[in-house]
Amino acid sequence: MSLIVSKFGGSSVSDAASISRVADRIAGMRTQGHDVVVVVSAMGDTTDELIDLAEQVSAGGAAPQREMDILLTAGERISMALLAIAIHSRGVSAQAFTGQQAGVLTDSAYGNARILDVTPGRLTSCLESGSVAIVAGFQGVNEDAGDVTTLGRGGSDTTAVALAAALRADVCEIYTDVDGVFTADPRIVPTARRLARVTSEEMLEMAAHGAKILHLRSVEYARRHGVEMHVRSSFSMLEGTRVVTPTDEExxxxxxxxxxxxxxxxxxxxxxxxxxxxxxxxxxxxxxxxxxxxxxxxxxxxxxxxxxxxxxxxxxxxxxxxxxxxxxxxxxxxxxxxxxxxxxxxxxxxxxxxxxxxxxxxxxxxxxxxxxxxxxxxxxxxxxxxxxxxxxxxxxxxxxxxxxxxxxxxxxxxxxxxxxxxxxxx
Amino acid sequence: MSLIVSKFGGSSVSDAASISRVADRIAGMRTQGHDVVVVVSAMGDTTDELIDLAEQVSAGGAAPQREMDILLTAGERISMALLAIAIHSRGVSAQAFTGQQAGVLTDSAYGNARILDVTPGRLTSCLESGSVAIVAGFQGVNEDAGDVTTLGRGGSDTTAVALAAALRADVCEIYTDVDGVFTADPRIVPTARRLARVTSEEMLEMAAHGAKILHLRSVEYARRHGVEMHVRSSFSMLEGTRVVTPTDEExxxxxxxxxxxxxxxxxxxxxxxxxxxxxxxxxxxxxxxxxxxxxxxxxxxxxxxxxxxxxxxxxxxxxxxxxxxxxxxxxxxxxxxxxxxxxxxxxxxxxxxxxxxxxxxxxxxxxxxxxxxxxxxxxxxxxxxxxxxxxxxxxxxxxxxxxxxxxxxxxxxxxxxxxxxxxxxx
Known part of the structure; x- marks a missing residue:
C-alpha cells in the first residue's frame, strides 16, 4: 500500500457534484488501503470573485497584502471542509487541515510566499488513525506572526509537492482537466500524443517556456526533493504523465x-x-x-x-x-x-x-x-x-x-x- | 476618546456597497479619535449557502462537526478581510484578525462552543499602533487542538461582548437593520416606540421569550461582565437602545x-x-x-x-x-x-x-x-x-x-x- 498525495484544482471541485465525484475517488483509494493526503484549491472561480470583491470595496486603491491573503485563503477553507464532509458521508473518515495545521511554514512575502519548512505532524497522526487528510492548498503560515500567507497563483501544486516531500510519499498526483503532458498542445497539433514519462528537467524548461500544465515552482520543488509527480485527469482513471527526477546513474x-x-x-x-x-x-x-x-x-x-x-x-x-x-x-x-x-x-x-x-x-x-x-x-x-x-x-x-x-x-x-x-x- | 467595540451583522455587510458604507462609518469613528474594534458576521446569506453546500455533498448524511466549523468560519474570513481592505483604502489603517488571533479561546463543542477565555493581546497592540482592528465574529479556537470552533447562531454578538469585556471597552455597539429595542414588534403594534434604555435582566427575559434582536448568550455575557450594549441601526446615525446592567444601588x-x-x-x-x-x-x-x-x-x-x-x-x-x-x-x-x-x-x-x-x-x-x-x-x-x-x-x-x-x-x-x-x- 502506498502513501499518495493527490491535488485537485479548482475545476475539479467547482460545485457540489464535482466535489462528490472527487470524494468517491478518494474514498475508493482509501478503501483499497492507500494512505491518502488530498490537497485542494478553491472551488472554480472563487479566488477571482474574491479579488473582484476586494477591488470593489477598495475603489481601486491598493489592498493591504496581509488582508488580501486572509481573504483569498477563505476559498480553500470552503473546499477542504466540503470535501472532508463529502468523504465522511461515504463512510470513510476524513479530517480537514489548514496550511498552518498541516505545518506549511513560509516567509512573510504575503501574496507570493515561499515555503521555508513543512512539519506535517498532524497529518501523520491523521493518517495513522486511518483517516484521509484534506489540506488547503495555496496557503501557509508565517513563523513570526502566525498570519496566513499565500504561495501565489498555482501555489496548490507546490503545497502538494512540499507535503509529498515532507511525508516521503510514493507519488504526488496532480489531477487536472487534461489527460497528462503532450508532445505539443493538442489544440494546435491534433497528432500530439500524451507521454508516459518526462524528466523534471525537461518539464521545467517546458513550464518556463509556455506549457501551463504545471506550476514552475512545484516542478522545481519536486526536482530538488526527488518527488515523483503524476499529472492525470480527474475525469478518468487513465494513467497520465509521470514527471520523474532520475539520478545521474539512472x-x-x-x-x-x-x-x-x-x-x-x-x-x-x-x-x-x-x-x-x-x-x-x-x-x-x-x-x-x-x-x-x-x-x-x-x-x-x-x-x-x-x-x-x-x-x-x-x-x-x-x-x-x-x-x-x-x-x-x-x-x-x-x-x-x-x-x-x-x-x-x-x-x-x-x-x-x-x-x-x-x-x-x-x-x-x-x-x-x-x-x-x-x-x-x-x-x-x-x-x-x-x-x-x-x-x-x-x-x-x-x-x-x-x-x-x-x-x-x-x-x-x-x-x-x-x-x-x-x-x-x- | 473612547474604546468602542462595534458589531455588524450579515445584513450590514451583505455586498460590496454595504461593506463600503460600514467602512465609511468606521473610518469616521477612527478619524474622530476613537479606538475601534469591529466584529463582523459573514456576508448576507453566506452561512446558509455553505450549510446548503454541505448538505448537497454529504447527501443528507451527518457532517463531522469539526469540519462544519471550518466550513462556516470561511464566511467571516471573507467579510473581515474585505472590511479591512475597504477601511485601508479610505486612508485609515486596519488589520483583520481571526477568532484565534483575537484570542477567543473556547471549549471543543464544535458548532456551539462556549468562550472560556479572551486574551486580546494582538488587538491591544493593533489599537496602540493606531489601527482599527477587524475581528471575525462567531468563531474561536479550542485550546487543546488549535482547531477553529463556532459559537452557534448569532454568536457574533457574543464575540463582540466578550471582546468588549476583555478590552474594558466603553461600549459594545450592536449594529442591526432596525433602530433599537421597541416596546413591542412594530409590525404588529404600529404605535410601539423605540426605548432609550433597558436593563440586561429585562432584555434576557425578552430574548428568551421571542424577541430576536439580541442573541440570548450575548446578553448573559454582557450582564455577567457589566458590559453596556448599544443596539442601533447601521442605516442611520440615530441613538438606539442601551442595554445596561445597573448595580443594586443604581x-x-x-x-x-x-x-x-x-x-x-x-x-x-x-x-x-x-x-x-x-x-x-x-x-x-x-x-x-x-x-x-x-x-x-x-x-x-x-x-x-x-x-x-x-x-x-x-x-x-x-x-x-x-x-x-x-x-x-x-x-x-x-x-x-x-x-x-x-x-x-x-x-x-x-x-x-x-x-x-x-x-x-x-x-x-x-x-x-x-x-x-x-x-x-x-x-x-x-x-x-x-x-x-x-x-x-x-x-x-x-x-x-x-x-x-x-x-x-x-x-x-x-x-x-x-x-x-x-x-x-x-
Missing amino acids: EQLMEAPIISGVAHDRSQAKITAVGVPDVPGAAARLFETVAGAGANIDMIVQNVSVHETGRTDISFTLPATDTDAVRAAIEAVAEELGHTELIVNAGIGKLSLVGAGMRSHPGVSAKLFGALRDAGVNIEMISTSEIRISVVTSADDLDTAVRAVHTAFGLDAAEVEAVVYGGTGR | EQLMEAPIISGVAHDRSQAKITAVGVPDVPGAAARLFETVAGAGANIDMIVQNVSVHETGRTDISFTLPATDTDAVRAAIEAVAEELGHTELIVNAGIGKLSLVGAGMRSHPGVSAKLFGALRDAGVNIEMISTSEIRISVVTSADDLDTAVRAVHTAFGLDAAEVEAVVYGGTGR
Whole structure:
C-alpha cells in the first residue's frame, strides 16, 4: 500500500457534484488501503470573485497584502471542509487541515510566499488513525506572526509537492482537466500524443517556456526533493504523465529521446531599443532600468554595431503585461540611455523545442531552422539552453511553426510510440 | 476618546456597497479619535449557502462537526478581510484578525462552543499602533487542538461582548437593520416606540421569550461582565437602545417602570399527554423522555386529577421544530407511561409582559388577564418569573392579544414618553 498525495484544482471541485465525484475517488483509494493526503484549491472561480470583491470595496486603491491573503485563503477553507464532509458521508473518515495545521511554514512575502519548512505532524497522526487528510492548498503560515500567507497563483501544486516531500510519499498526483503532458498542445497539433514519462528537467524548461500544465515552482520543488509527480485527469482513471527526477546513474541507463516536446508561448512581447550608443555599460544601464520596473526578461539580442555612428540595436522579450511599465521606465531615462527609438512589438510567438537527448546530439538546431525555413517561417530571435532551443516568430506564424517542428522531429502520432517520454502542456 | 467595540451583522455587510458604507462609518469613528474594534458576521446569506453546500455533498448524511466549523468560519474570513481592505483604502489603517488571533479561546463543542477565555493581546497592540482592528465574529479556537470552533447562531454578538469585556471597552455597539429595542414588534403594534434604555435582566427575559434582536448568550455575557450594549441601526446615525446592567444601588435610584415591553413568540408548540396515571413519578418519567429527545421545555401545566380513574392531563410547550422527535420518543415508551392519548398543537402563540418594576407592583397579572378577557382572547397556559408574565393563546389570537396588552399598560406612542426604558425585539 502506498502513501499518495493527490491535488485537485479548482475545476475539479467547482460545485457540489464535482466535489462528490472527487470524494468517491478518494474514498475508493482509501478503501483499497492507500494512505491518502488530498490537497485542494478553491472551488472554480472563487479566488477571482474574491479579488473582484476586494477591488470593489477598495475603489481601486491598493489592498493591504496581509488582508488580501486572509481573504483569498477563505476559498480553500470552503473546499477542504466540503470535501472532508463529502468523504465522511461515504463512510470513510476524513479530517480537514489548514496550511498552518498541516505545518506549511513560509516567509512573510504575503501574496507570493515561499515555503521555508513543512512539519506535517498532524497529518501523520491523521493518517495513522486511518483517516484521509484534506489540506488547503495555496496557503501557509508565517513563523513570526502566525498570519496566513499565500504561495501565489498555482501555489496548490507546490503545497502538494512540499507535503509529498515532507511525508516521503510514493507519488504526488496532480489531477487536472487534461489527460497528462503532450508532445505539443493538442489544440494546435491534433497528432500530439500524451507521454508516459518526462524528466523534471525537461518539464521545467517546458513550464518556463509556455506549457501551463504545471506550476514552475512545484516542478522545481519536486526536482530538488526527488518527488515523483503524476499529472492525470480527474475525469478518468487513465494513467497520465509521470514527471520523474532520475539520478545521474539512472539517466545514463535511460534511452533518452532527442526531443521530448514542443512548447509554445504567446504571452511575450518584444521591445527593441534602436541606436543605443555602442559603449561599455550601455546595455547594463538599459537592463537595470527594465529590472527596476519589475519585469523578468527572457531573451536578449544585441546586434553587432550596424549604424555608422557606433550605435547598436538591443532587443529583448518580456511578459506582454509588463510592456507599459517597462516602456515608461525606459522613456523616463531616455536622455541618459541615448537610444534613438523604442519599438514595442506585442505580436510575437515563441516556440521551444525541449529534450534531454539534445545534449549528446548536435545538429538539432540545424534541423529546427531547416524545418522552419521549409514552412516559410521567419526567425526573429534565438536562445538556447543545454536541453532547449527557443525561437521567436511572428504571432501569426506560431501555429504553423509548432506543427512543422512537431512533424520534422517525428513526434506525430504514428511515430510517437517510439518516444519514451517528453511533452508539453495543453 | 473612547474604546468602542462595534458589531455588524450579515445584513450590514451583505455586498460590496454595504461593506463600503460600514467602512465609511468606521473610518469616521477612527478619524474622530476613537479606538475601534469591529466584529463582523459573514456576508448576507453566506452561512446558509455553505450549510446548503454541505448538505448537497454529504447527501443528507451527518457532517463531522469539526469540519462544519471550518466550513462556516470561511464566511467571516471573507467579510473581515474585505472590511479591512475597504477601511485601508479610505486612508485609515486596519488589520483583520481571526477568532484565534483575537484570542477567543473556547471549549471543543464544535458548532456551539462556549468562550472560556479572551486574551486580546494582538488587538491591544493593533489599537496602540493606531489601527482599527477587524475581528471575525462567531468563531474561536479550542485550546487543546488549535482547531477553529463556532459559537452557534448569532454568536457574533457574543464575540463582540466578550471582546468588549476583555478590552474594558466603553461600549459594545450592536449594529442591526432596525433602530433599537421597541416596546413591542412594530409590525404588529404600529404605535410601539423605540426605548432609550433597558436593563440586561429585562432584555434576557425578552430574548428568551421571542424577541430576536439580541442573541440570548450575548446578553448573559454582557450582564455577567457589566458590559453596556448599544443596539442601533447601521442605516442611520440615530441613538438606539442601551442595554445596561445597573448595580443594586443604581437600581434603587432608578425610576423603574412597571412594564418595559411586550414580547411574543410564534415558534412554540404544545403537547398534551391525556390520561396519565396520577401516581408519583409519572410526570418525571414523561419529562425524562422529553429531555432524552433533546427538547427544551418551556411551560408545563398539570391539571388536577379530573378523570374518574385517577388519571390526569399534562401539557407542555416546546420549540415547534422538536415536536416530531418528542412525539416519537413518547410513543416509543407509551405503554410504560400509560397515557391514553397524545395531542400536538402547533397553532399556539406566547405573549410575555416584561418589566423590572413588576417586583414591587402586585396586580399586574390581574390587569393582564382583564385586558385579554376584554379583547376576547382565551388563555391556555400561564407562567411567571419575578419580572415576567407569559401566557399561551391560540396563534390566531396572538396579534390581537399583543395590541390589547400594549394599550392596556400604557405603552402606546402617545403615552410612551413617560416610559424610561423597556421594549422588545422586532
